[in-house]
Amino acid sequence: MSNPVLVVGAGPVGLTMAAELARYRVPVRLIDRMPARTDQSRALAVWSRTLELLGVAGCADAFVAAGLHAKAVGIHAGGKILARVTFDGIASPFNYLLMIPQSETERLLEDHFRSLGGQVERGTELTGFVDGGHSVSCTLKHAGGESETVEAAWLIGCDGAHSTVRRMLGLQFEGDTLPTGFIVADVHVTGLTMPPDELAIFWHPEGAVMFFPVMPGRYRIIADIGSAALHVPDLKEVQAIVDRRGPGGVILSDPVWLSDFGVNERTVRDYRAGRVFLAGDAAHVHSPAGGQGMNMGMQDAFNLAWKLALVIRQEACPALLDSYGIERRAVARQILAQSGRMTRIVLLASPLAQRLRGFVVRDLFKIPEVRRAVANRLSGIMIAYPDSPLNMGCATGLRGAWPGQRFDADFTIGAGRLPRFTLVATDDAEAQAMIARHSALLEPEIRQPLDGKGIWLVRPDGYVAATARSGNWPVIEKALMRIAV
Structure with missing residues (x-):
C-alpha cells in the first residue's frame, strides 16, 4: 500500500473519492490545477440518497446544517398551478432536497477530507501518465513550474466534462448537444409569493423560467433562450424574461452569478482502462433537469472507493473492480434518459403540444402514487444495480x-x-x-x-x-x- 491512489480534480466528485479512500486508510493524493476551490454556486441540489451516503461517511450533519431544505416543487402555467410534488413522503431520513451552493459543498467536503488527514494539492496539473500494468507513472506540473513523477497505484479522473484523463486515454465522449441554450442567474428576489422552501417551474408559450431557492431571499433562475447564441446575460435581460414568463410582481436585484450553458448528453463506453478510472462528469454529462449531475458523480465515488480499498488492502480479488463500470454505466444511461425526457418536455414549442402537456401533467399528478413515485425517483433512493455481477x-x-x-x-x-x-x-x-x-x-x-x-x-x-x-x-x-x- 506504499504507492498512493492519485485522484485528479478536487470538485465534489474528487473530494468525495479522496475522502472515502482516506476513510478506508488508503494512501491518496488529490490534485487540482486551479489555485483555489470554486467561489460560484454552480451545482445546488443534494438529494436524499447522496445525503444518506454522506451520513455513512460521517459528514452529513454539516451539510444538513448549512443548506436550505426544499420541501416541494410546483409546476405553473397560465397563472395556475398544474402540479405540486412534495418531498416529505420520500422513504429516507432525509426527506427533502438540500439546496446548497457548490462552493459550500466543496468547502465541507474539503474540511471532511482534512479531518481524515488529507490535503488538496492545488495549482498542480496532470500532464501525462503511463499505465505500466502494476502502477501508473504520472507526471505532474506544480504551480512554480517544477515537474514531479509519481508512481500511483491507481489513477482516477474526476476532472470534469473536459477531462484531461479521458482525453489522454483516447476515450470517445459519445452523445449529442441540444440545440437550445440556457441562461442562469443567482440573484436576490422579492415579490415571489410561493413558499421560500419550494422550487417553481413556470411554463410560458415562449419558454420556461425556473426558480430554485438557494437561501432566504436568493434564488437560482434558469431560462431557455432557444437557438440564440450562448451569452452571459445581464440583470436587465433576466428581469425581462421573468416579467414575461413568471408569475408577475417579481423583482430581481444584486446578482451573485450570471452565466449561460448548453446541454450535452454524453457518456463514455468504458469507465476503466487498466489501472485508470473515470468518475463524475469525466464519464457522463446530461441535462441538469432533476438536479442529478453532482449526485451522480458523488455516487460514482461512493461506489468505487470501497471496492478499490478492498482490492488495495488485498482483501478482495481485482475482478471486483469490473463491477464499477457495469453498475454505474447502467445508472448513467437511466439518468441521462430521464433528464433528457424532462428537458424535452419543458422545451416543447408547439402550442398544441404545450396544451397537451398541461392537460397530461395536471391529470397525472392528481394521483398520489404518481407524485410519490416521482419524488422517490428524483431522490435517488430508487437507484439499483439489478444487473450487477456481484448479485x-x-x-x-x-x-x-x-x-x-x-x-x-x-x-x-x-x-x-x-x-x-x-x-x-x-x-x-x-x-x-x-x-x-x-x-x-x-x-x-x-x-x-x-x-x-x-x-x-x-x-x-x-x-x-x-x-x-x-x-x-x-x-x-x-x-x-x-x-x-
Whole structure:
C-alpha cells in the first residue's frame, strides 16, 4: 500500500473519492490545477440518497446544517398551478432536497477530507501518465513550474466534462448537444409569493423560467433562450424574461452569478482502462433537469472507493473492480434518459403540444402514487444495480430488498474506517461461523433482519449483494467467495 491512489480534480466528485479512500486508510493524493476551490454556486441540489451516503461517511450533519431544505416543487402555467410534488413522503431520513451552493459543498467536503488527514494539492496539473500494468507513472506540473513523477497505484479522473484523463486515454465522449441554450442567474428576489422552501417551474408559450431557492431571499433562475447564441446575460435581460414568463410582481436585484450553458448528453463506453478510472462528469454529462449531475458523480465515488480499498488492502480479488463500470454505466444511461425526457418536455414549442402537456401533467399528478413515485425517483433512493455481477440469490417470498437494491434499515451500514459487508440474519451458530470464515470481508456484528425467514448480505455502500432464505448459507458463501482473494 506504499504507492498512493492519485485522484485528479478536487470538485465534489474528487473530494468525495479522496475522502472515502482516506476513510478506508488508503494512501491518496488529490490534485487540482486551479489555485483555489470554486467561489460560484454552480451545482445546488443534494438529494436524499447522496445525503444518506454522506451520513455513512460521517459528514452529513454539516451539510444538513448549512443548506436550505426544499420541501416541494410546483409546476405553473397560465397563472395556475398544474402540479405540486412534495418531498416529505420520500422513504429516507432525509426527506427533502438540500439546496446548497457548490462552493459550500466543496468547502465541507474539503474540511471532511482534512479531518481524515488529507490535503488538496492545488495549482498542480496532470500532464501525462503511463499505465505500466502494476502502477501508473504520472507526471505532474506544480504551480512554480517544477515537474514531479509519481508512481500511483491507481489513477482516477474526476476532472470534469473536459477531462484531461479521458482525453489522454483516447476515450470517445459519445452523445449529442441540444440545440437550445440556457441562461442562469443567482440573484436576490422579492415579490415571489410561493413558499421560500419550494422550487417553481413556470411554463410560458415562449419558454420556461425556473426558480430554485438557494437561501432566504436568493434564488437560482434558469431560462431557455432557444437557438440564440450562448451569452452571459445581464440583470436587465433576466428581469425581462421573468416579467414575461413568471408569475408577475417579481423583482430581481444584486446578482451573485450570471452565466449561460448548453446541454450535452454524453457518456463514455468504458469507465476503466487498466489501472485508470473515470468518475463524475469525466464519464457522463446530461441535462441538469432533476438536479442529478453532482449526485451522480458523488455516487460514482461512493461506489468505487470501497471496492478499490478492498482490492488495495488485498482483501478482495481485482475482478471486483469490473463491477464499477457495469453498475454505474447502467445508472448513467437511466439518468441521462430521464433528464433528457424532462428537458424535452419543458422545451416543447408547439402550442398544441404545450396544451397537451398541461392537460397530461395536471391529470397525472392528481394521483398520489404518481407524485410519490416521482419524488422517490428524483431522490435517488430508487437507484439499483439489478444487473450487477456481484448479485446472487433472490428475495421471493421475503420482506426485504432484492439483490442490487438499496437496503432500507433502521441501523447504519458501512460506517467506520474499514470497508466491510454486513450480514443481516438471525444470530445463530451458522451465522457466527460465516463471520469467522470471512472476517476480512464481514462486519463482526450480525444485524437482525426485519423478516427472520431471510438472510441478506449488504455491501459497504448499502446495496444488497445476496439474499437467501434462512438456512440457505451456500448462497451467501458463494457470493463472498466470488469477492474474496
